[in-house]
Amino acid sequence: PARLAVFGHPVAHSLSPRIHAAFAAQTGIAIAYEAIDAAPDVFADALAAFAAAGGTGANVTLPLKELAHGLASTRSARAERAGAVNTLVRRGDAWHGDNTDGAGLVRDLTERHGLDLRGRRSLLVGAGGAARGVAPALLEAGISELYVVNRTASRTDALADALGEPGRVHPRYLEQLEELGEFELIVNATSAGRGGAMLSLPRSLVGVRTAAVDLSYGEASVPFLAWARAHGCRDAIDGLGMLVEQAAESFALWHGVRPETQAVFEALQSQSA
Numbered sequence: 001p002a003r004l005a006v007f008g009h010p011v012a013h014s015l016s017p018r019i020h021a022a023f024a025a026q027t028g029i030a031i032a033y034e035a036i037d038a039a040p041d042v043f044a045d046a047l048a049a050f051a052a053a054g055g056t057g058a059n060v061t062l063p064l065k066e067l068a069h070g071l072a073s074t075r076s077a078r079a080e081r082a083g084a085v086n087t088l089v090r091r092g093d094a095w096h097g098d099n100t101d102g103a104g105l106v107r108d109l110t111e112r113h114g115l116d117l118r119g120r121r122s123l124l125v126g127a128g129g130a131a132r133g134v135a136p137a138l139l140e141a142g143i144s145e146l147y148v149v150n151r152t153a154s155r156t157d158a159l160a161d162a163l164g165e166p167g168r169v170h171p172r173y174l175e176q177l178e179e180l181g182e183f184e185l186i187v188n189a190t191s192a193g194r195g196g197a198m199l200s201l202p203r204s205l206v207g208v209r210t211a212a213v214d215l216s217y218g219e220a221s222v223p224f225l226a227w228a229r230a231h232g233c234r235d236a237i238d239g240l241g242m243l244v245e246q247a248a249e250s251f252a253l254w255h256g257v258r259p260e261t262q263a264v265f266e267a268l269q270s271q272s273a
């Protein structure tokens with residue numbers, strides 16, 4: 001079987017082993033996929049040991065995606081633009097880095113949830129690794145403008161600069177949220193919900209067809225999605241679909257076959273409900 005793993009810290013609760021096992025069963029491709037906990041300071045060594053043991057592909061999750069970017073010898077254009085890698089593919093003696101998060105998010109929103117992203121005035125809350133991973137794909141999917149706010153303003157500016165589209169990408173201060181008007185897409189890419197915290201977001205952000213999307217799922221997505229429902233957002237979508245879609249994209253990179261995702265998504269959803 002192909003030897004694969006997800007690296008993270010913590011990683012015990014990762015759904016990736018189950019998702020990839022389901023894809024493997026569906027496609028008849030033999031894989032051995034494990035979860036490997038690696039703190040940032042030992043990640044490089046753990047990845048090298050995995051390669052030495054025959055590892056040919058890996059997913060990378062929090063908080064290791066930026067480190068994985070540095071450990072990849074070559075990178076896809078989208079990984080380069082994101083500054084973060086969530087998928088590693090062994091090529092000869094080296095790792096090739098890619099990032100399937102943005103494509104996974106866009107596929108989930110457009111195909112599973114039927115949202116047309118084109119022309120949407122959009123707000124990205126957060127400017128960390130998760131935000132960097134998805135912002136390029138949102139721009140490519142045809143949103144009109146992307147406003148970016150973050151608790152730490154310097155990261156907002158850094159993300160806007162990295163995206164390199166000053167006409168469409170607008171860094172703003174959190175304190176300015178009241179002045180920004182309505183958005184048709186609001187993406188929460190902060191990790192605030194993981195601590196049960198909620199940023200204070202004004203009702204004035206919400207219009208008649210606002211879709212609110214949290215990149216987290218489960219408990220971590222509850223505060224933001226509760227805010228979205230209470231303030232009349234038309235859609236309130238968590239990150240479970242994105243998780244399954246980014247996994248399918250990674251599976252395709254490793255095996256050359258794109259699995260069906262809907263049954264896997266529904267199984268996970270019913271277990272978490």
Ligand code: ATR
Binds near residue numbers: 155190
């Ligand atoms: P990730 O990979 O999840 O993006 P990260 O790079 O550490 O992890 O980024 C976490 C994001 O959540 C950042 O945008 C962070 O804001 P700062 O850049 O100011 O740290 C944001 N965040 C985390 N906890 C938050 C909180 N309690 N309130 C507001 N923003 C928060």
